Amino acid sequence: MSAHEAKHSERRDGGAVKREAIPTQTILILITAGVVLHFIQWVLLPFAIAGIIAYLCTPFINWACARARKPRALIATGVFAAILLIASLIGWLGLPPLIRQLTSLVTDLQGMIERLARGTIGNGKIILFGEPMDAAGLAQAAAAGVRNWIGQTGQAVTLGAIATAGTLGLFLTIVLLFYFLLSGPQIGRGLFWLIPYAKRAEAEAIWTELDPILQRYFKGVILVLVYAAVAAYIGLGVVLGIRHAVFLALLTGILEFIPVAGPAASALIAGLVALRNATGIGSIIGYALYAIALRLSIDQLLGPVVLGAAARLRPPLIIFCFLAGGVLFGAVGVILAVPAALAVKVTLAEARGEPLAADESREPKTAIR
Numbered sequence: 001m002s003a004h005e006a007k008h009s010e011r012r013d014g015g016a017v018k019r020e021a022i023p024t025q026t027i028l029i030l031i032t033a034g035v036v037l038h039f040i041q042w043v044l045l046p047f048a049i050a051g052i053i054a055y056l057c058t059p060f061i062n063w064a065c066a067r068a069r070k071p072r073a074l075i076a077t078g079v080f081a082a083i084l085l086i087a088s089l090i091g092w093l094g095l096p097p098l099i100r101q102l103t104s105l106v107t108d109l110q111g112m113i114e115r116l117a118r119g120t121i122g123n124g125k126i127i128l129f130g131e132p133m134d135a136a137g138l139a140q141a142a143a144a145g146v147r148n149w150i151g152q153t154g155q156a157v158t159l160g161a162i163a164t165a166g167t168l169g170l171f172l173t174i175v176l177l178f179y180f181l182l183s184g185p186q187i188g189r190g191l192f193w194l195i196p197y198a199k200r201a202e203a204e205a206i207w208t209e210l211d212p213i214l215q216r217y218f219k220g221v222i223l224v225l226v227y228a229a230v231a232a233y234i235g236l237g238v239v240l241g242i243r244h245a246v247f248l249a250l251l252t253g254i255l256e257f258i259p260v261a262g263p264a265a266s267a268l269i270a271g272l273v274a275l276r277n278a279t280g281i282g283s284i285i286g287y288a289l290y291a292i293a294l295r296l297s298i299d300q301l302l303g304p305v306v307l308g309a310a311a312r313l314r315p316p317l318i319i320f321c322f323l324a325g326g327v328l329f330g331a332v333g334v335i336l337a338v339p340a341a342l343a344v345k346v347t348l349a350e351a352r353g354e355p356l357a358a359d360e361s362r363e364p365k366t367a368i369r
Helices: 003-009 026-039 039-068 071-109 109-121 133-151 153-191 197-239 245-255 260-278 282-313 317-354
Strands: 127-129 130-132
Touching: 026 039, 026 317, 039 071, 039 153, 039 197, 039 317, 071 153, 071 245, 130 133, 153 197, 197 245, 197 260, 197 282, 197 317, 245 260, 260 282, 282 317
Parallel strands: none
Antiparallel strands: 127 130
């Protein structure tokens, strides 16, 4: 019998597991923390992203420090520089042509819409809101609508606020990533210090069980990101023949790490480039079908299956965690929903004295038939 199984067996008394009631004070603290996190969810997003990247890099840093016998500061700085170098290289190779595409789209919006409409309806006219309109009229009306929408004071302020917040969030994430890589163990010990002394041994036992599960889960997330990039290249480059498909595919994979906002941004950017190069309504329909197929394959098929297998959670529970986390806490909730569910699962197993590695494929004896 292993030490872990022996520890669990000691908690059983006459075949019944001893369960300790959760104090009311703990419940109130958890509820209060949930309300506070709901109101500061966007503040937490850079911390969550930087923390997860640092958490994934920590095993390599620890291994490199032990193997090379070098200070952690030196290894962590090297890993941080490598991450920045890769990100900068992708941006340097892909951003200039993408910016040119988007700039030409903005400066020639009316002409692009007219060419697209002419490729769809030819030189004829269609009835729109009771008025006959040709390709030039459609382009003029669409361009005027876009200009009026952007010209509204509220929309301009919103777009400016989003751009400013995104820029500040990016720099904050970079700074936090460096500190987390450099001081990860100290931060972890500080978090354990917040736990009452009498509960620290129990918390350490829970973390011992939870750590490898989280590692498997986030490796599954990386697999999903790789799939998103490959599928995006096949759809954008091979099938649709869109220019700069390699960069757009890499951007899709990277932004997939940021839930909700990331996929929406990648779909919008790729859609604008596809619209710039579209020759008819068939091109737009093709891109729409690609975007729908990509999202369904990630959100409803591959993601729940892969992440569920890595985390030993059922795919329906994975989907529920994503949706509930997004509704309650936005992007941060989607990122941390499954890790939170895993933490609850491990904590309950530890409190009940149940071995977590039990065969979950078997139906429990108390299952309703």
